Amino acid sequence: xxxxxxxxxxxxxxxxxxxxxxxxxxxxxxxxxxxxxxxxxxxxxxxxxxxxxxxxxxxxxxxxxxxxxxxxxxxxxxxxxxxxxxxxxxxxxxxxxxxxxxxxxxxxxxxxxxxxxxxxxxxxxxxxxxxxxxxxxxxxxxxxxxxxxxxx
Amino acid sequence: xxxxxxxxxxxxxxxxxxxxxxxxxxxxxxxxxxxxxxxxxxxxxxxxxxxxxxxxxxxxxxxxxxxxxxxxxxxxxxxxxxxxxxxxxxxxxxxxxxxxxxxxxxxxxxxxxxxxxxxxxxxxxxxxxxxxxxxxxxxxxxxxxxxxxxxx
DNA sequence: TCACATTTAATTGTCCGCAATTGAATTCGC
DNA sequence: GCGAATTCAATTGCGGACAATTAAATGTGA
Numbered sequence: 001x002x003x004x005x006x007x008x009x010x011x012x013x014x015x016x017x018x019x020x021x022x023x024x025x026x027x028x029x030x031x032x033x034x035x036x037x038x039x040x041x042x043x044x045x046x047x048x049x050x051x052x053x054x055x056x057x058x059x060x061x062x063x064x065x066x067x068x069x070x071x072x073x074x075x076x077x078x079x080x081x082x083x084x085x086x087x088x089x090x091x092x093x094x095x096x097x098x099x100x101x102x103x104x105x106x107x108x109x110x111x112x113x114x115x116x117x118x119x120x121x122x123x124x125x126x127x128x129x130x131x132x133x134x135x136x137x138x139x140x141x142x143x144x145x146x147x148x149x150x151x152x
Numbered sequence: 153x154x155x156x157x158x159x160x161x162x163x164x165x166x167x168x169x170x171x172x173x174x175x176x177x178x179x180x181x182x183x184x185x186x187x188x189x190x191x192x193x194x195x196x197x198x199x200x201x202x203x204x205x206x207x208x209x210x211x212x213x214x215x216x217x218x219x220x221x222x223x224x225x226x227x228x229x230x231x232x233x234x235x236x237x238x239x240x241x242x243x244x245x246x247x248x249x250x251x252x253x254x255x256x257x258x259x260x261x262x263x264x265x266x267x268x269x270x271x272x273x274x275x276x277x278x279x280x281x282x283x284x285x286x287x288x289x290x291x292x293x294x295x296x297x298x299x300x301x302x303x304x
Numbered sequence: 305t306c307a308c309a310t311t312t313a314a315t316t317g318t319c320c321g322c323a324a325t326t327g328a329a330t331t332c333g334c
Numbered sequence: 335g336c337g338a339a340t341t342c343a344a345t346t347g348c349g350g351a352c353a354a355t356t357a358a359a360t361g362t363g364a
Contacts, residue, residue, distance in 0.1 A: 027220070030302055122162070146180060
């Protein structure tokens with residue numbers, strides 16, 4: 001047989017884009033780990049802080065929409081950030097269903113220490129900013145198409 | 153100020169390739185879920201099965217190297233696959249430190265049911281095979297550069 | 305107004321992912 | 335051949351992820 005059936009080829013690990021993305025996510029996580037250890041943050045916690053550094057005092061829901069995470073993930077994570085005194089959780093007075101997340105002074109201050117992280121990641125990526133931006137845009141477009149399918 | 157300082161821009165969530173990869177991995181996982189539910193597999197379990205369908209009777213270590221996972225992840229996962237009677241775990245007679253993983257007849261048979269999965273993913277990705285292959289190759293190259301940094 | 309649906313967080317249970325440790329088997333240096 | 339280092343799997347503990355459920359607050363329609 002000159003070539004295997006297409007369905008067989010698609011089952012091969014090395015042909016699957018999802019595994020490429022999956023394993024790249026883990027590789028990123030491992031590169032981030034020592035950098036974030038210095039901030040005493042995990043990667044998902046760092047993502048939450050990025051959201052808050054852009055806009056403070058937002059409901060849990062909004063953070064979840066931004067990061068594609070639900071309350072089952074965020075509630076315990078935010079409690080740990082509160083225990084670390086980086087954020088405060090308070091019920092909204094207008095809508096008591098909502099929990100508003102607010103940075104503490106300490107949480108704000110951490111932003112400065114975090115500024116050098118992206119540069120280190122850039123270096124580890126070992127390619128140009130232009131290439132990375134192009135890849136990022138493609139991956140985001142793919143992610144959004146996948147999420148669109150889920151919304152149907 | 154005409155434009156913000158570069159370090160500030162790099163801290164923005166939308167500018168981070170790692171978040172693109174992270175969120176794309178989750179989106180893939182959510183698309184895979186209903187497909188894999190029919191096989192009673194989780195995504196990491198599906199990855200292990202892909203490895204075994206390519207080559208059977210391999211040590212745990214080899215599976216870990218292929219998937220970039222360690223024994224802390226694989227040992228319980230493989231025990232669940234064994235409980236589901238898809239694989240068998242046996243100590244190697246030549247080197248008793250190794251655990252060899254072998255498909256059962258049921259595990260082999262599942263391959264047929266899994267054949268249609270990649271096609272469904274392809275459809276959800278909503279782009280051409282050529283584009284996907286190109287993206288996959290770029291992401292794999294990036295992953296390998298990141299892993300290379302870790303190996304130093 | 306009052307039943308009903310919707311929105312939002314929190315909780316519970318299951319399954320990854322990984323660091324750190326332990327213990328057993330093997331290999332290496334001498 | 336023997337003690338030390340290495341390899342490999344298992345275990346423990348912690349922190350995500352997410353489905354499913356619960357409960358409370360809010361909104362809506364007759």
